[in-house]
Amino acid sequence: MFRAERGWSQERLALESGLNRTYLSAVERSEQNISIDNIARLAAALGIEAWTLLKAAA
Template structure:
């Protein structure tokens, strides 16, 4: 026999003051080289007609991580740079070259 209850059993959660103050979230400072990598990733990906999801899958990375790298909000390791270059079949150094070079 099943007994149904109409009583809601939600637990009350109290946020700590630190969770309420998002202005104190640590931000990664801007970097010209990170901007170059972000721009080149977007260009090479667009040349292939690939979505961020496809490139992330081909490289074995998370799409949200790739999105943050392309917005120059996330640092990228040398290993992940190499994985992205390999997925697009280009030399990793091409992701580091500025357009005016």
Template structure:
């Protein structure tokens, strides 16, 4: 999530606004200090302009090459 946010030039505050979430919550999620619900994953994905599965695949596989992972 942090990498996608940075790639899009979004601050935590802007992503929080776009996602309808609190900035401190997003910050805690980025630092892996806060558990996140599927609903909030979907909200963040919407704020980033990606599918929720993109966030999940990157987290599970720890890779930026999502297309390569999904093609396997």
């Protein structure tokens, strides 16, 4: 959602967050759980508060 709103590819988000692209893909498809630390990394890369990502998932 937030990635798509920015027009970012998974590869761009992976680069910005320091996470693996295939890991991000699995998280987006709900095939992989994500740690709080990685939520914080994604939020920092997207320039948003981490709780925003948690709220969007609910």
